């Protein structure tokens with residue numbers, strides 16, 4: 001119960017604009033919430049729809065959500081794998097996470113009302129299947145800059161780098177690959 005409340009407080013704190021996300025979360029049973037703290041842990045979800053909260057992580061954790069439509073709240077400096085299913089990742093304050101969505105239509109919320117201190121990296125973005133989300137910033141696609149950096153695309157808002165999309169040419173990303181709430 002405490003963990004569930006923590007997540008709700010997290011989203012309330014972040015933005016009233018996240019009502020949609022919060023209402024989706026209301027259906028998640030509290031015994032499916034896994035909290036990740038500290039560093040150096042390996043954490044595994046199961047075949048159910050898990051909520052994994054790494055907001056208080058101190059880095060170097062490996063988190064695998066497994067099969068199911070999982071929801072992962074990112075902390076700082078972790079490796080996260082969504083696995084099969086339509087998974088959602090929510091960036092927190094820290095950033096510097098390395099993310100694999102895995103199979104399925106995954107949503108990478110790279111900004112949630114505020115931006116991470118360090119850009120997160122998306123390893124396996126699939127154009128036309130996965131979506132990059134910007135929540136609660138009140139901006140539209142034309143405010144973002146997409147810059148080719150070697151074989152990757154860096155997504156920035158002004159001077160603030162939000163995410164690196166590995167192995168994706170900046171020309172192959174368009175507004176269709178983004179969601180704004």
Ligand SMILES: [Ca+2]
Pocket residue numbers: 045046047048049050065066067068069070
């Ligand atoms: Ca799972």
Ligand SMILES: [Ca+2]
Pocket residue numbers: 065066067068069070082083084085086087
């Ligand atoms: Ca999954």
Ligand SMILES: [Ca+2]
Pocket residue numbers: 082083084085086087101102103104105106
């Ligand atoms: Ca997935």
Ligand SMILES: [Ca+2]
Pocket residue numbers: 101102103104105106124126129130
């Ligand atoms: Ca995917």
